[in-house]
Amino acid sequence: MFKAISRRTVLRGVGASIALPMLEAMSAPRRSAGKVPKRLVFLGFPYGVTEETWFPKEMGAHYKMPAGLKPLEKYRKDFSVLSNLSNKYFPGSVHSGTTTWLTSANVYRDPTTQFKNSISCDQVAAEYSGRSTRFKSLELSTKGEGGLGPGLSLAWDAKGTPLAGERDPIEVFEKLFGNGGLSLLERRKQILEEKSILDSVYEDIRSINKKISKNDREKINEYLTSIRSMELDLKRAYVWAGKEKPKVNLQKPEAQLTGIAGIRSMYDLMVAAMQTDSTRVISYRQPLGAILNDLDIKNMPTHSMSHYKGFDARREASEARDKAQSELLAYLLGKMKSTKDVYGRSLLDHSLLAYGGGIRCVHDQMNTPLILAGxxxxxxxxxxxxxxxxxxxxxxxxxxxxxxxxxxxxxSFGDSSGRLGEVFT
Incomplete structure (x- = not known):
């Protein structure tokens, strides 16, 4: 294995200092061979797919690639299509395409509340695989649009509280690889100031806890759980602040990227995050309306598109959407397959990527679309x-x-009844 080279390395001679160009050895410290970490990636989208042209008709390895997945043909050996997997159907959640996708929860199980989710799969994983990385997980999201349902991203914490997701590729880049122009001392001072504010809030809440009703105390306790989680994140940030963020051969994204370009930029950032072992758990709640805009499909709301009948304009839009999303997924799989991690291994070979959503088509939440790659x-x-x-x-x-x-x-997890032994050996 080659020794890692600092980005600050310069060539000295002839009386001048010349910075080296970006080299592979500078992207991240190359680690010795050993137990290579496994990564989890979850990509969720709203409003399902065109069921007639997305799901394969044949079983096994020799299935004919359907039109909706045709852009993935080059990578067919790198993924499997899983059919007939479903979350339980609950009235009132017909358009919640991503709310329970990773939780498999009955959000109406508590008769005293209108809605209550549970922890998402990615956050269960983050508590274990996130202990050795700068970020225990990375949540990406999109601006609000129909078909996603309640939530701020695909992620929900142990209390069933939605976790906010980063929506701007520039902010994601700065989070992963920037320092905000601050020195180590300034950054740690900022973290301590943030912790001081949380401590003050915590004490104020404790002082009023004895003066409120039982129901209010339950709400306050949920809020305190969020405060404690933020405290742990700040402690983690304080420790990692002393370690230089990795350098990557990736340009800072352009401003106001949306639609297909925005998704592609998020995919680039995901690959860079995995390549540098900044995190091993990533989720991304993806947009849909912006994709239709990029495809120049006019006057076609995403909700209307999902309710196509026969071979009308809505179905044409739905099929075009499927193709665009498959092209984007092919782009990501290609990058993961060709990119090596800090151990010198292919990202795709040591990752599991789930791609799908909680709706099959229209209001059908059974047999949802699912691709498992890696x-x-x-x-x-x-x-x-x-x-x-x-x-x-x-x-x-x-x-x-x-x-x-x-x-x-x-x-166990959610309403699981066992493992998928047919897929996982």
């Missing part, structure tokens, strides 16, 4: 179409399988 370090069957027992196989079985495959020691 080999997860081995022991994952790719290049096939797996069809499970319809309405009998929880989507949570996949989340449990992915967690266990990446060494997260949980025995």
């Amino acid at each position: 080999r997860g370090g081995g022991g994952v069957k790719t290049g096939q179409h797996f069809a499970f027992k319809s309405r009998e196989t929880p989507l949570a079985n996949l989340w449990l399988s992915m967690l266990n495959h990446t060494a997260v020691p949980v025995e």
Whole structure:
């Protein structure tokens, strides 16, 4: 293995200092061979797919690639299509395409509340695989639009509270690789000031806790849980502030990127985050309306598009959307396959990527679209179409399988009934 080279390395001679160009050895410290970490990526989108042209008809390895997935043909050996996986259907959530996708929760299980989610799969993983990285997880999102449902990203914490997601590629870049122009001393001072504010809020809340009702105390306790989580994040940031952020051969994104360009930029940032081992758990709640705008599909609201009938203009728009999304996924898989991590291994070979959403088509929340890509370090069957027992196989079985495959020691998740032994060997 080659020794890592600092980006500050210069060539000295002839009386001048000349900075070296960006080299592979500068992107991140190359680590010795050993136990290569496994990564989890979750990409969720709203309003389902065109079911007639997205789902394969044949089973096994020799299925014919449907039109909606045709742009992925080049990478068919790197992913499998999983059919008949479903979250339980709950009235009132017909357009919540991403709200329960990673939680598999009955959000109406508590008769005393109108809505209550539970922890998402990515956050369960983050508590384990995130202990060795600068960021325990990375949540990406998009500006509000229909079909996503309640939530700020795909991620929900242990209390079922939505986690905010980064929506601007520039802010993601600065979070991962920038320092805000601050020195180490200034950054640590800023962190301590933020912690001081949290401490003050914490004390104020404790002082009023005895003066309020039981219901209010429950709400306050949930709020305190969020405060404690923020405190842990600040402690983590204080420790990592003393370690220089990695340098990457990636230009800072342009301002106000949206639609296809915005998604592609987010994908570039995800790859860079994994390449530098900045995080091992990523989720991205992706946009849809902006994609239609880029495809020059006029006067076609995303909601209307999902309610196509026959071969009308709405179905044409839906099929065009499927193709664009598959082209973007192919771009990401290609980058992950060709990019090596700090251990010198292909990102795709040591990752598991779930791509889909909580709606099949229109209001159908059974047999949702799902692609599982990557080999997860081995022991994952790719290049096939797996069809499970319809309405009998929880989507949570996949989340449990992915967690266990990446060494997260949980025995169940959501409404899981077991692991997907057909896919995970």
